[in-house]
Amino acid sequence: MRPFLLPLTLLFTLISISQDIKSPSEFLGYELGTEFTRHHQVVDYYQYLATTDPARVKLQEYGKTNERRPLLLAYVSSPENINNLENIRTEHLKSTTGESTATKAIVWMSYNVHGNESVSTEASMQTIYELLTDKSDYLVNTVVLMDPCINPDGRDRYVNWYNQNKNIPYNVDPNSKEHNEGWLSGRSNHYMFDLNRDWAWLTQVESQQRLKMFNQWLPHIHVDFHEQGVNSPYYFAPAAEPFHEVVTPFQREFQKTIGKNHAKYFDANGWFYFTKEIFDLFYPSYGDTYPTYNGGIGMTYEQGGSGRAGLGVLTNIGDTLTLKNRIAHHRTTGLSTVEVAAKNAEQLISEFKKFYRNKNFKYKSYVLSGDQDKIDALTRLLDQHQIEYGISGGGSAKGFNYQTRKNETLRNTANSLIISTDQTKGTLVKVLLEPNAKLSDSLTYDITAWSLPYAYGLNTLASEVKLNAGQNQNNATKTNRSVDGDAYAYITDWNSMDDARFLAALMQKKIRVRHALKPFKTVEGSFDRGSLIITKADNKNNKEYVSALNEAATKHNKNLVATSTGFVESGKDFGSRYVQMIGEVKVAILSGEPTSTLQFGEVWHFFEQQLHYPVAILDSEYWSRVDLSEYDVLVLPNGWGYEGFFKELQLEALKEWVSDGGKLIAMGGAIKGIDGDKGFDIKLRKKESDKDSTAIEVQSYDDGQREGMKEAITGAIFKTKVDPTHPLAYGYDDTYFTLKLGQDAYEYLEEGTVVYLENETKPAAGFAGSEAQKKIAKTLVFGVEEHGRGQVIYMVDNPLFRGFWENGKLFFANAIFMVD
Structure with missing residues (x-):
C-alpha cells in the first residue's frame, strides 16, 4: 500500500498546531503526576484539545453517570480521517458482512473502569497529547477512540478522599492513612457495581450507554487499563489460559505481537513486567473478553498501584512507586498499542473480516x-x-x-x-x-x-441444526383490560420481576393488595399461589384507586382479570385466611463493614433501580443506635467478618426484634454472624466436610494450588429442588438453577427448607472440585426459619449476584412481600 502523504501546506499547519497545543501539565497548572486530577478538570482538558485542534480531535458526550458526570469519547486521527469519520465507521462495519473496502485500523482505549485505579485517566491525557504531537504519524491509517474515564463517580470518590487524607508532602509509608481507603472505596460506581464485570449483563447506566457506542464501532483492538497490587510488576498481553474456545488463532497470536512490542520499550527502560499469568480470556463480561467475542483484540493492562499507591508508596523491596512512574508505564503501552495497529492495519482489517464469516459451531x-x-x-x-x-x-x-x-x-x-x-x-x-x-x-x-x-x-x-423463525417480536404486549372500578376484584399472576415491580408500584400508591396462599379457580380462569388480588372493598377509601391501578397496569404491562365475585369455583374464597393482605413493608439494609461493598451494592441497586421500592440504608457505624421497630425487614448482605460483628447486646436486640415480627434476611457470609454459637438460637447448622482432617498427603509445592481446586467452586451452576408451596418460592416450579460461588454448606432445616441440593451435585455448567461437590450434597440453598412472630430468611447462594441472575430475583421479592 502506498504511504499516505499530507500536502505540504497542511503538514506545516499541523506542525504549528502541535507546537501550540498545551501539554496536560501546562493546561492543568501542575506537573502531571504530582496531583490527582478531578474528573471535571480531565473533561476540561479534552474539551480544550477538541477546541484547539478540531481537525484531529472530535469529542462526544455519550451519556451521564448516576451522579450526573459526563461520559466522554474522544476520536483522534488525521484531519482527513476525522473529516471522513462516519464513512470510515460505516465502511468498517461492512467488514462484518465481508463487503468492506476499509483501510483504517480502529483502536479503542478505555481508562479508569475502576475508580481508584486512577493512574490510567492521568495517563490518557499524556497519551492523547503525544498522539497529537510526537506520535501523530500513527494516526494516518488509524482512528483512535479514547474513553478517558469509564467510571467518573468512582474516580472522583477516590480522588476527593485522597486529597482530603493525604499528607503534605505525601508520605510513602504504606501505613499512613492516605494509603488505606475505607469500606466505601473508589473502585466501584455509584451503586457499588464493578463495571469491569458488567459488559455482558448491562445492569449499570455506564455500561448501557457505552455499549451503544461500542456497537457503532466494534474496534479491531480494545484495551482496558487497570491497576493491581502495589508490589506487582506491569502486566500486559498475551493473556493466560483458559482461553474460551471461540478465541481465534489470530487473536491469540496478535496479542503476542502487541506484547513483544511493549516488551521492547519496557526492556529499554529496565521496567519489570509479566505476561501469560492470572488474567485469562474466559468470563464474557470483561473489557478484554467482550471485545474479543465481538471480533477484536481485547486486552487488559495492569499497572502496580491502585488506591494503596497514592502519589507515592514504598514497595516491599524498598523502592518508591510514584504516580509519575505509573503514568509512564500506561502511556508507553497505550502508544505502543496504537503503533502496532498502525503498522498492521491491513492484517487487522483482513482478520476482522474472517472472524465474521460463518462459524461451524456445534449448536446452530x-x-x-x-x-x-x-x-x-x-x-x-x-x-x-x-x-x-x-x-x-x-x-x-x-x-x-x-x-x-x-x-x-x-x-x-x-x-x-x-x-x-x-x-x-x-x-x-x-x-x-x-x-x-x-x-x-x-x-x-x-x-x-x-x-x-x-x-x-x-x-x-x-x-445442531438451524431452525427457522418468524420476525423479531420485541416485548409482546399482554391484553390489559381497562380498570373501571366496578369489578368486585382484579386478579393477576405472580411469577416474574415485572409482577414484583407492579406490586411495588401499587404499594407506593397506597393500593391494598392481597395474595393467594393456595391455587384457586374462578369462572375467568385458574390462578396459582402468589397471585395478586386487588379488591374494590379493600380500596374503597382510596380516591385514586381506579386511576392508580390503571396507570400501574399500563406501565408494567399487566393483564388484570376482572371478577364480579369473591366466590371461587375451587380453592379458597377471597375472604379466606388463605388470601392474605400484603402489609406495608419498610425495608432497611446494613451497609459498611462487615458487608461486602459490591454485594451491598447489589441489594441497594435491586431496590432502587430494579424493584423501584424505597429502602433505608443503616451504616454499621451507627446501626445499633437505630430503633429497629421502625422497620419490617432488615437485609444483611454477604460479607466477611460477621462472626465478630454482633456484640451480645446487639444480638439480643436483633433476636427480640425478629420475635416481635421482624424479618431478617441473611445472605451468604452474614449467616455466620447469627449462628447458634452466637446465642441467636437458630436451628441452621453448618455442614462440615466428611474429609479426614488428620490425614496428610505429601504433594509437591507446584501441585498445591491445583490440588486445592478439589475443594473449590468457581461460579458453577447447579440444579436444585424447590418447594413451590412455600411463600418464598411463589412463582417457581419444583426446580431452580442456582449460581453457586463457593462451598459454604448448611444442613437442611427441620421446617422451612425451600430450595436445596440433593445428593446429585455435579454442576450443570462450570467447575466444582470433587471434594466441594461432596460437601454441598444435601444442603440448603434458601430457607425460612420461624422465630416468634418473625422469620429469619437464609440465602446461602446470592440470587442478586452482579444483577444478572434474573431468575433468582423473585426469591428476593418473595422474601420481602410474600413471606409473613
Whole structure:
C-alpha cells in the first residue's frame, strides 16, 4: 500500500498546531503526576484539545453517570480521517458482512473502569497529547477512540478522599492513612457495581450507554487499563489460559505481537513486567473478553498501584512507586498499542473480516420457552447486544435439553424464542447461551458458568441444526383490560420481576393488595399461589384507586382479570385466611463493614433501580443506635467478618426484634454472624466436610494450588429442588438453577427448607472440585426459619449476584412481600 502523504501546506499547519497545543501539565497548572486530577478538570482538558485542534480531535458526550458526570469519547486521527469519520465507521462495519473496502485500523482505549485505579485517566491525557504531537504519524491509517474515564463517580470518590487524607508532602509509608481507603472505596460506581464485570449483563447506566457506542464501532483492538497490587510488576498481553474456545488463532497470536512490542520499550527502560499469568480470556463480561467475542483484540493492562499507591508508596523491596512512574508505564503501552495497529492495519482489517464469516459451531440454534415476562426480559438484553432472534410459532425441535441435560425432542410454544448462531453476533450468541462453556484450565480469574437460559429461568433446547423463525417480536404486549372500578376484584399472576415491580408500584400508591396462599379457580380462569388480588372493598377509601391501578397496569404491562365475585369455583374464597393482605413493608439494609461493598451494592441497586421500592440504608457505624421497630425487614448482605460483628447486646436486640415480627434476611457470609454459637438460637447448622482432617498427603509445592481446586467452586451452576408451596418460592416450579460461588454448606432445616441440593451435585455448567461437590450434597440453598412472630430468611447462594441472575430475583421479592 502506498504511504499516505499530507500536502505540504497542511503538514506545516499541523506542525504549528502541535507546537501550540498545551501539554496536560501546562493546561492543568501542575506537573502531571504530582496531583490527582478531578474528573471535571480531565473533561476540561479534552474539551480544550477538541477546541484547539478540531481537525484531529472530535469529542462526544455519550451519556451521564448516576451522579450526573459526563461520559466522554474522544476520536483522534488525521484531519482527513476525522473529516471522513462516519464513512470510515460505516465502511468498517461492512467488514462484518465481508463487503468492506476499509483501510483504517480502529483502536479503542478505555481508562479508569475502576475508580481508584486512577493512574490510567492521568495517563490518557499524556497519551492523547503525544498522539497529537510526537506520535501523530500513527494516526494516518488509524482512528483512535479514547474513553478517558469509564467510571467518573468512582474516580472522583477516590480522588476527593485522597486529597482530603493525604499528607503534605505525601508520605510513602504504606501505613499512613492516605494509603488505606475505607469500606466505601473508589473502585466501584455509584451503586457499588464493578463495571469491569458488567459488559455482558448491562445492569449499570455506564455500561448501557457505552455499549451503544461500542456497537457503532466494534474496534479491531480494545484495551482496558487497570491497576493491581502495589508490589506487582506491569502486566500486559498475551493473556493466560483458559482461553474460551471461540478465541481465534489470530487473536491469540496478535496479542503476542502487541506484547513483544511493549516488551521492547519496557526492556529499554529496565521496567519489570509479566505476561501469560492470572488474567485469562474466559468470563464474557470483561473489557478484554467482550471485545474479543465481538471480533477484536481485547486486552487488559495492569499497572502496580491502585488506591494503596497514592502519589507515592514504598514497595516491599524498598523502592518508591510514584504516580509519575505509573503514568509512564500506561502511556508507553497505550502508544505502543496504537503503533502496532498502525503498522498492521491491513492484517487487522483482513482478520476482522474472517472472524465474521460463518462459524461451524456445534449448536446452530437455541430455542427458549417459558413465561412471557422472562422472555421479554431476555429480549431486552438481546436488543442491547444487537443479537437477532425470532419467534417459533410452534412445532418441535430436537437437541440438548438444558433441564434434563439429555438430547430430546420437545414441542415449542407459540412464544418460543429462536436464536441462531448464523448471524453477525453469532460468536457472542454461542458464548452467552451455550449450556456449558468448554474449560481448558480450572484455575480461572472469575466464574466459570453464566449461561443465560439458566440465568433467566427459561426452558431451553440447543439444536445442531438451524431452525427457522418468524420476525423479531420485541416485548409482546399482554391484553390489559381497562380498570373501571366496578369489578368486585382484579386478579393477576405472580411469577416474574415485572409482577414484583407492579406490586411495588401499587404499594407506593397506597393500593391494598392481597395474595393467594393456595391455587384457586374462578369462572375467568385458574390462578396459582402468589397471585395478586386487588379488591374494590379493600380500596374503597382510596380516591385514586381506579386511576392508580390503571396507570400501574399500563406501565408494567399487566393483564388484570376482572371478577364480579369473591366466590371461587375451587380453592379458597377471597375472604379466606388463605388470601392474605400484603402489609406495608419498610425495608432497611446494613451497609459498611462487615458487608461486602459490591454485594451491598447489589441489594441497594435491586431496590432502587430494579424493584423501584424505597429502602433505608443503616451504616454499621451507627446501626445499633437505630430503633429497629421502625422497620419490617432488615437485609444483611454477604460479607466477611460477621462472626465478630454482633456484640451480645446487639444480638439480643436483633433476636427480640425478629420475635416481635421482624424479618431478617441473611445472605451468604452474614449467616455466620447469627449462628447458634452466637446465642441467636437458630436451628441452621453448618455442614462440615466428611474429609479426614488428620490425614496428610505429601504433594509437591507446584501441585498445591491445583490440588486445592478439589475443594473449590468457581461460579458453577447447579440444579436444585424447590418447594413451590412455600411463600418464598411463589412463582417457581419444583426446580431452580442456582449460581453457586463457593462451598459454604448448611444442613437442611427441620421446617422451612425451600430450595436445596440433593445428593446429585455435579454442576450443570462450570467447575466444582470433587471434594466441594461432596460437601454441598444435601444442603440448603434458601430457607425460612420461624422465630416468634418473625422469620429469619437464609440465602446461602446470592440470587442478586452482579444483577444478572434474573431468575433468582423473585426469591428476593418473595422474601420481602410474600413471606409473613
